[in-house]
Each structure stands twice: as C-alpha cells, then as structure tokens.
Amino acid sequence: MSLTVEKIFVRNLLMDCLFCKIASKEIPSEIISEDEKFVVFKDINPKAPIHFLIIPKIHLGPISALGAEDKEIISGLILKAKEVAKKMDISESGYRLIFNIGRDAGMEVDHLHLHLLAGKPLKFEF
Ligand code: AMP
Ligand code: ZN
Numbered sequence: 671m672s673l674t675v676e677k678i679f680v681r682n683l684l685m686d687c688l689f690c691k692i693a694s695k696e697i698p699s700e701i702i703s704e705d706e707k708f709v710v711f712k713d714i715n716p717k718a719p720i721h722f723l724i725i726p727k728i729h730l731g732p733i734s735a736l737g738a739e740d741k742e743i744i745s746g747l748i749l750k751a752k753e754v755a756k757k758m759d760i761s762e763s764g765y766r767l768i769f770n771i772g773r774d775a776g777m778e779v780d781h782l783h784l785h786l787l788a789g790k791p792l793k794f795e796f
Contacts, residue, residue: 678727685729689781693727703757707743708750710786719789720758720765724750730782732771747784760788 682690691697693709700712702722713721726743730736736744748767755765765788770777 682727682729685781687729687779687781689723689725689779689783690729693725703754705750707746710750710754713785718787718792720760720787722754722786724754724784724786726782731780732777732782733769734771736782743782747782751784751786754786755788758788764788764792766792 679694682694688697692699692711699714702710702712704710707728708724708726710722710724713723724747726747728743730740730743733744751765751767752761755761765786768785768787769783770785
C-alpha cells in the first residue's frame with residue numbers, strides 16, 4: 671500500500687487513537703525526527719534517560735494484529751530505530767528496542783510502536 675499524505679490523513683481521521691493524533695500533530699509531542707512514513711518522539715513517561723517511541727504515521731495495530739503485508743513497516747520501524755540510535759551516538763554504548771504486545775506486556779496504546787531505551791545500563795528484571 672502506498673502511504674500518501676492524503677491516505678494517512680483520511681485513515682487516521684477515522685481512528686480515535688492517541689498516536690494517530692500525535693502523528694498528525696493534533697496532540698503535541700517532542701518530536702525527534704520524522705519522515706514520510708514514521709515519527710519518532712519522546713515518551714512522556716521515560717523509563718531511561720533516552721526513551722523514544724517510533725511509530726508509523728498510518729494506523730496499524732500491535733504486532734499480534736499484523737501480517738506479511740505489513741512486513742515493510744515492521745522492518746522500517748527497526749531500521750528507523752537503528753538510524754536514530756546512530757544519530758544519538760548510542761550505537762556503541764547500546765540501546766534496547768521493545769514491542770509491548772497485549773495485557774501481560776502492559777501495552778497501553780493500540781497503535782504499533784517501538785520503544786527505544788538507552789542512556790544507562792538497562793536492567794532486565796521482571
Ligand atoms: P505501551 O505500554 O507499549 O503501549 O507504551 C505506550 C507508551 O506511550 C508509554 O510508555 C507511555 O508513557 C507513552 N505515552 C502515552 N501518552 C503519551 C504522549 N501523549 N506522548 C508521549 N508518550 C506517551
Ligand atoms: Zn493510531
């Protein structure tokens with residue numbers, strides 16, 4: 671599917687979705703970078719010194735709702751995270767990428783998003 675600005679606008683208008691509203695700037699956020707397909711912004715409740723969210727501009731559900739037709743956007747999110755990490759100069763020191771999926775993972779927002787966390791040694795405990 672080609673992601674024209676018009677298609678994204680019309681599709682997202684139909685959604686009552688926080689991240690669609692962030693992507694369309696209806697709700698303000700601290701945007702780190704943006705291109706035709708993705709927006710990267712600061713998480714409002716950071717869990718690490720660097721905590722960004724990477725989202726597609728078009729509304730897609732979580733990983734569990736996606737299929738092979740979405741593989742370009744899924745891989746695009748990960749490559750965007752890599753690009754941002756390089757720009758932030760954290761490729762060497764390291765970073766963590768997280769998809770929260772469903773209740774047990776504490777997923778709050780039903781719009782595909784990838785967390786990028788960095789800036790200190792990150793614990794891995796549950
Ligand atoms: P998840 O738990 O994976 O669904 O993550 C949703 C994330 O969105 C949480 O880490 C929230 O802190 C973050 N969040 C919620 N509202 C906003 C907002 N208005 N701007 C930026 N981040 C937000
Ligand atoms: Zn959305």
